[in-house]
Amino acid sequence: MKAFTYERATSPAAAAAAVAGRPGAKFLAGGTNLLDLMKLEIETPTHLVDVQDLKFDRIDATADGGLRVGAFVSNTALSADPRVMRDYAVLTRAIQAGASGQLRNKATTAGNLLQRTRCPYFYDTNQPCNKRSPGSGCAAIGGYSRQLAVIGTSDQCIATYPGDMAVALRVLDASVETIDPKGAVRTIPLADFHRLPGKSPEIDTVLAPGELITAVTLPRPLGGRHVYRKVRDRASYAFALVSVAAVIQPDGTGRVAFGGVAPRPWRSPAADAALPHGGAAVVAQAFAGAKPTRDNAFKLPLATRTLAAALTPARTA
Amino acid sequence: MKFDTPAGPNPIDRMKVVGQPHDRVDGPLKVTGTAPYAYERHAVAPGALYGFILGAAIAKGRIAAIDTRRADAAPGVKAVVSYLNAGPLGKGGKNTAKLLAGPEVDHYHQAVAIVVADTFEQARAAARLIDVDYVRGSGAFDLAAAAPTAPLTGGSSKEGSAAPKLDRVGDFESAFAAAPVTLDATYTTPDEAHAMMEPFATIAAWDGDRLTVWTSNQMINWAHEDLAKTLGFAPDKLRVDSPFIGGGFGGKLFLRADAVMAALGAKAAGRPVKVAMTRPMMFNNATHRPATIQRIRLGAERSGKLTAIAHEATSGDLPGGSPETATSQTKLLYAAPNRLIGQRLAVLDLPEGNAMRAPGEASGLMALEIAMDEMAEKLGLDPVEFRIVNDTQVDPEKPGRQFSQRQLVRCLREGAERFGWRARDAQPGRRRDGDTLIGLGVATAFRNNINMKSGARVRLGGDGVVTVETDMTDIGTGSYTVIAQTAAEMMGVGLDRVVVRLGDSDFPTSSGSGGQWGGNSSTSGVYAACVKLREAVAQRLGLDPAACDFADGEVRSGGRGVALTSAARDGELVADDTMTYGTLGKQYQQSTFGAHFVEVGVDAYTGEIRVRRMLAVCAAGRILNPKTARSQVIGAMTMGVGGALMEELVVDTRFGFFVNHDLAGYEVPVHADIPHQEVVFLDEADDKVSPMKAKGVGELGLCGVGAAVANAAYNATGVRIRDYPLTLDKHLDRLPEVGAMRRA
């Protein structure tokens, strides 16, 4: 870990300005991802702006019947909110399928969205990795890639976005509210929030330097049956090999997003439209053009089978 | 004392204290966080500096240059030591790879330097400022590629059972060719990590030319010998102290880099230094259980009698290393007149392969016991019955040689009964619980018993307290407790009158902890010392030792009872002895046995395999403490589930290292993976083994678990997986289509 300076921000705009004004500055929320990465010198911020005092810890109803979730609301609090449990069960299930109780107590809504990949080569600073040090190469291509992405990749990076919560948010059409150093506010649909790697895999999201997340908003409840199914090698405390978030209406229509397969939660209108035709049809649409590696080709049939499980009404988990 | 004839009746047989399920005597220290583990022993070396080890960034090659100027100048840094300024170093006898690289690099994350600084954070930050110029060499990293040309070596795993080069009995080839039912299959097990909770950790302090290391090590004597040898100085100037160990599983059998680097750092800085290895470095810096490729051929008569058994295993290690002796149990487990056993060793430039819990048998049974399941199916026999049909009461290679005690058949029968084995459907893939496919599996557990010479000193104080001192270690197994029970039983006092002090090289040399020998061997050493102390007590009291009974705090002889304390009234009595062994281990094959029964559920959609029930029935001699023994066995069963379903160090065969080198990437079971585990011990006492009449259980509990899980998974799905771990991708494409998929 490199030495760094630290401050606690007192207002959103000041926080944004503090980060934008200093090269190498970063926001600190729960710290469950950032501090780990700093210890390994994968992230080397020179200055941390702690956002815990900014009062982003409320979940409020919005005028159009949805919810506005403060950026600092913990994963535990969000997943246990009675409104979320009732109207957005897919979100509760996704969050509770992630990490551990202790981590969820500390992890925040914004921090969770911004968690970085779990590609093992990204974690080993002796190995080439374009995401960690641009231009150094990608050790995962031709290496061990069982956990990595099958679609949305580039010849520069094949990492996944590893999180669970965002997969549910994607299916719910959530959006991210931000404020920039000048105090300007914008709303980014979750669909546009995470970037594909292309030629610059080091940039995970569309956030500008210093742009601070203030909230995540959920549109009006969708009804339907909410499913989050996370498949992994052990029963708990592991990242998804494949996950499926789905909201299925009684008539068989609905929405579906996949986790663990791409650099961002993976969803497409064509795939949603195929839902009444069953899991295989959805996967054929969603994964058209997939480029799996030898190690992770199993994720395609696994996605089909997992979705089939999710579509079987007897199953609720 | 030499144990060279079968044990007659002795005070341990009373089983008033020994054999009782006492709570661990060190339990309160552990749960209150006051057991002094190596890294937290602040009081032994106040003001210690912090050391941080830099590991090699390449797997194989040479260090062309090391520039430490930026690190030297970093805040708080007191010393930087690499091969350039470490002075001449030897190599311990037990470690294959050198513990400090330079100029050659032998494996990834081999220690290259230690930075010593005022704080841990300063040392860690400065370590990254060391500029090392590497010249990459080419190395061999792929076991599958190296296996075809790997030479037959045989050999010993250093801790555990030996394997011969090539062992032949009868004429395997002809018998196999003539057998009406045969199996020829190849199985693989991956490299595995010990992944113990406590990392390698040491505090080192020099006092002139004397060195003390407070460390975490299973074998004080080996560490002591090898550290002195590595540093090139007289062993009597060195003290090694390791009273509490947060798990080892074989990873801490040997001297490791933490102790060597802490000693070098402390010398350079002129102050005590504490070092803990970071988790991401442990997987490639230290040892691991080597991967194996195992070919098994079985030939049988239609009745189920095996006529031919062949087991050939290949593993890899650094030059000068040793094999994973995966064939060792096959020499002894099942009868068959024609046998062939071979052990090959390839040279690989991966980190050092070495002992991990039940080296040899753990990997070997993962293969052999699937093969037995496959063969039973071919024969149309129940897998339990098939094993019983092929039981042997003699060493199959030397039929004149009996097992000291072998109750495998009882383990299998009793386990089958208790587990409800009859409910198993011999045809796989038919039992369901909703969308879960249910399967049952069985496997034999087998692990050789090993006796190690072990010494202890026992004192009787004027206050009546019996103090035991031995360099035996407690790696979480319960050594403190069973040693206290042994001394209490022998001296006829309550457990509360016994103090046990372990892990200090100034104490008599013990067996140490490894190879499941620790419990029986160390308590036998304590037994020997207590016999001497009883003699001293009797003598002091003017009694005939042979006629004395020690019970309830008294020494009784001829109807008269004298308080034990009175023997020490005029001064402490001290007795010192070492238990050594004669040839009973050669005359009789001494082994431990068991049967594992497992029920799994396989998600019919996703293929995820989860264990639902487990039972182990063990026959392992006298159980010194059923509670600590059970803990050992359920821990081992948990490790077995890990090996079966998830644990694998993934080799990057281009760069030559284990890629998933942290606990996020190297998955071990979590609570949600482990169901209720039942353990049954058969009531045994093996008089050919030791006066304690006990054997080991800590490794037995692991042996066979993987195969029982694999066999259960097959029974659930009808898809056979022969490559561990059994991750879902290995059978997904062969699972039947289910439910909503058919609609699609």
Ligand SMILES: Cc1cc2nc3c(=O)[nH]c(=O)nc-3n(C[C@H](O)[C@H](O)[C@H](O)COP(=O)(O)OP(=O)(O)OC[C@H]3O[C@@H](n4cnc5c(N)ncnc54)[C@H](O)[C@@H]3O)c2cc1C
């Ligand atoms: C052992 C382990 C297991 C895990 N398992 C899972 C799992 O199974 N599933 C899963 O989904 N996740 C898992 N996680 C990841 C976990 O969800 C994240 O670490 C956590 O959500 C991050 O939240 P945080 O508040 O601690 O973020 P921090 O670590 O504080 O920050 C993360 C990033 O977000 C930035 N940031 C924080 N707040 C803001 C803001 N308001 N505006 C702009 N930028 C901001 C920070 O600068 C940083 O770059 C696991 C983590 C660990 C350590």
Ligand code: SF4
């Ligand atoms: S896949 Fe991406 S994160 Fe992984 S090594 Fe390649 S560039 Fe780095």
